[in-house]
Amino acid sequence: MVFAGACSSDPNTPNKNTDLIDAKVDSLMSLMTLEEKIGQMNQYSGFMDFTGPRPKEGQQAKKLEHLKKGWVGSMLNVHGVENVMAVQKIAVEESRLGIPLIMGFDVIHGYKTISPIPLAETASWNLEAIQKSAEMAAEEASAAGIHWTFAPMVDISRDARWGRVMEGAGEDPYLGSLVAKARVKGFQGDDLSAPNTLAATAKHFAGYGFAESGKDYNTVDIGTSTLHNMVNPPFKAAVEADVKTFMNAFNVLNGIPATGNKYLQRDLLKNQWDFKGFVVSDWDSVGEMIAHGFAKDGRAAAKYAVSAGSDMDMESYHYIEQLASLVEDGEVSEDLINDAVKRILKVKFELGLFDNPYQYCDEKREKEVIGQQKFHDQVFDLAKQSIVLLKNENNLLPLKKSGQKIALIGELAADKTSPLGNWIIAAEDNSAVSVLEGLEKYDATNEITFENGVKLVTSQPTFAQELKINNTDSAGIAEAVASAKNADVVVMVLGEHGRQSGEGRSRTSLDLPGLQQQMLEAVYEVNPNIVLVLNNGRPLTINWADKHIPAIVEAWQLGSQAGNAIASVLYGDYNPSGKLPMSFPKNVGQIPLYYNYKSTGRPAPKGENEVFWSTYIDSSNDPLYPFGYGLSYTNFDYKNLTIDNRYKEEGKVLVSVEVQNTGKREGIETAQLYLQDEYASVTRPVRELKGFKQVELAPGEIKTIEFELTNAELGFYDNDGEWLVESGSFHIYLGGDSTSQLKQSFQITVK
Numbered sequence: 001m002v003f004a005g006a007c008s009s010d011p012n013t014p015n016k017n018t019d020l021i022d023a024k025v026d027s028l029m030s031l032m033t034l035e036e037k038i039g040q041m042n043q044y045s046g047f048m049d050f051t052g053p054r055p056k057e058g059q060q061a062k063k064l065e066h067l068k069k070g071w072v073g074s075m076l077n078v079h080g081v082e083n084v085m086a087v088q089k090i091a092v093e094e095s096r097l098g099i100p101l102i103m104g105f106d107v108i109h110g111y112k113t114i115s116p117i118p119l120a121e122t123a124s125w126n127l128e129a130i131q132k133s134a135e136m137a138a139e140e141a142s143a144a145g146i147h148w149t150f151a152p153m154v155d156i157s158r159d160a161r162w163g164r165v166m167e168g169a170g171e172d173p174y175l176g177s178l179v180a181k182a183r184v185k186g187f188q189g190d191d192l193s194a195p196n197t198l199a200a201t202a203k204h205f206a207g208y209g210f211a212e213s214g215k216d217y218n219t220v221d222i223g224t225s226t227l228h229n230m231v232n233p234p235f236k237a238a239v240e241a242d243v244k245t246f247m248n249a250f251n252v253l254n255g256i257p258a259t260g261n262k263y264l265q266r267d268l269l270k271n272q273w274d275f276k277g278f279v280v281s282d283w284d285s286v287g288e289m290i291a292h293g294f295a296k297d298g299r300a301a302a303k304y305a306v307s308a309g310s311d312m313d314m315e316s317y318h319y320i321e322q323l324a325s326l327v328e329d330g331e332v333s334e335d336l337i338n339d340a341v342k343r344i345l346k347v348k349f350e351l352g353l354f355d356n357p358y359q360y361c362d363e364k365r366e367k368e369v370i371g372q373q374k375f376h377d378q379v380f381d382l383a384k385q386s387i388v389l390l391k392n393e394n395n396l397l398p399l400k401k402s403g404q405k406i407a408l409i410g411e412l413a414a415d416k417t418s419p420l421g422n423w424i425i426a427a428e429d430n431s432a433v434s435v436l437e438g439l440e441k442y443d444a445t446n447e448i449t450f451e452n453g454v455k456l457v458t459s460q461p462t463f464a465q466e467l468k469i470n471n472t473d474s475a476g477i478a479e480a481v482a483s484a485k486n487a488d489v490v491v492m493v494l495g496e497h498g499r500q501s502g503e504g505r506s507r508t509s510l511d512l513p514g515l516q517q518q519m520l521e522a523v524y525e526v527n528p529n530i531v532l533v534l535n536n537g538r539p540l541t542i543n544w545a546d547k548h549i550p551a552i553v554e555a556w557q558l559g560s561q562a563g564n565a566i567a568s569v570l571y572g573d574y575n576p577s578g579k580l581p582m583s584f585p586k587n588v589g590q591i592p593l594y595y596n597y598k599s600t601g602r603p604a605p606k607g608e609n610e611v612f613w614s615t616y617i618d619s620s621n622d623p624l625y626p627f628g629y630g631l632s633y634t635n636f637d638y639k640n641l642t643i644d645n646r647y648k649e650e651g652k653v654l655v656s657v658e659v660q661n662t663g664k665r666e667g668i669e670t671a672q673l674y675l676q677d678e679y680a681s682v683t684r685p686v687r688e689l690k691g692f693k694q695v696e697l698a699p700g701e702i703k704t705i706e707f708e709l710t711n712a713e714l715g716f717y718d719n720d721g722e723w724l725v726e727s728g729s730f731h732i733y734l735g736g737d738s739t740s741q742l743k744q745s746f747q748i749t750v751k
């Protein structure tokens, strides 16, 4: 039977009307049995390899049976109109109340048309473009029947060993918060019930990016100051942007698994931040509380998770198997179930699923929308902006457009899958434009020869396991060297395969995998005129290259249009403007490495041979490339930093600076404002990003950029999580990266 009110579509009752939706939810809930309510809290993964609509045996049969009973509220990994329709039909037409499923999917950086990996997108520092990228992903994914994306990942991380840094916005909570908002807005749009928007998920709440030793899923033990000031701000920003769902995390946070963490999910998120959406667990994270040594069995796990505020269980089965009897035995109050179900149903109403459970299922739209040229143009645009120029000695770049023999070297240069990066579960392998194709298609008359060089991975990778084995076969180096010998310029595309970063891809070394370093050095011996194009999902340790190679371009994994974007930067059609969202360490021993560190009692080494200072005896403290760093084919100069302190009268401090393009061509610069609160009741970092602005400048042009600092920028969270603004002196640093020395100071008195 189909729930009577479920499919009424009255144009006078817009879904945005919260009271009305609440009333509809209440009325629906009054019809539901306890089992049906718990069913809404149950999420199953789809039938990944099914070719027809119906699952067949074993677990699949059980899932099907539960669908028919109305014991499933959501499915993930079902995509494509035909598949979504088939599953939705079972829920709507065969279950007693016909409550539609909400279909979730990891749309992380595009659905079929793939944007740069999120870390790379962040390097553009272009919030509008990042928002548009999420908008595009929503448009494509929703056309494939998806309602809900498990993105954005807003985990701050200071540890490049952690493979999932590719999915986030890097190390900084201020930038991370703005990117979180942009992505949430992009996915959700202004109207969640429109069929081209998706509900978004802020994940993984919380602390997942602080996994000890950068090892995925590892324990997280951080103090309250770090939790409130570094980890939580992007999550709070997502709530402010009206994100509809949260995902909790696999990790233990300070001894309590995030999934069973009442402080995080109930006290902070739902009460203090007033989050009205629902929390989904991570994949079996409810069940994993047993392995954590927190819950003794599935029953305890279900009880802890629901009590802590995890509303929906992804694939652990413990809710569906345990919650009813927990309620019947009086161990879990039905109020908790009701609260969770209300939250889930509310989002379904907001998505318009009760008006039309198939409104996302239009095969014609699916065909028309997915893979449109305009999406490729947009991805191309953002990919160019995501590239960071790390080094360019003697203006080796841009390349001349004619008369050059170019030796293109490196397996990654011809790879059409790797540029897509990780989390591309709906995109096709071999669908990206490779660097080789990009250069060949480019309107230039150079002679290009390509050599594969050493193999990076043993075979076209389909499984993570293969990627853990870096090939040690040096065959290919000789050919690379021979080809470099005859070239005017060598372009080497080296780094990590797209599937060498991402979930479960932690590394203990951040060097170029396999024998790539050896090949680089061998080529350098015969021709030092090298442009190194890096493809990677995280910061790498490239000291040797930094010392020897004249030009280095950080090109990440840039998605479907990677090769075109790289060609456009190498030839100088696009003047690189990206800035690093994560510090690049000199060596793994420096990790965790981040620009917004705190001073110690012995802050700086006073001289070469001094010992008792907070430093290393075998490395300097500073990164190879700092946060916020990135060069251009032109130069920028900052001057006349002035402060207009109106704090006493108007509660704000105005800052202005002049930026001049001192080079010979137009360019885009991201001016960054860093603040230091000199003395505070809880110590503050040596500097913190508190503002940035992008300006486009013609050669010689000067623009004045203004910033406004209010209590929102001047304060910090104390150890109880309260926002504090304290009297005292502050320093401002302004410039093109986090090491800028252009400084001014001011004082405020807080009454």
Ligand code: BGC
Residues within 6 Å of the ligand: 076, 106, 150, 203, 282, 283, 503
């Ligand atoms: C990841 C999540 C993801 C989920 C569903 C988990 O392994 O941690 O980020 O959304 O799988 O695919």
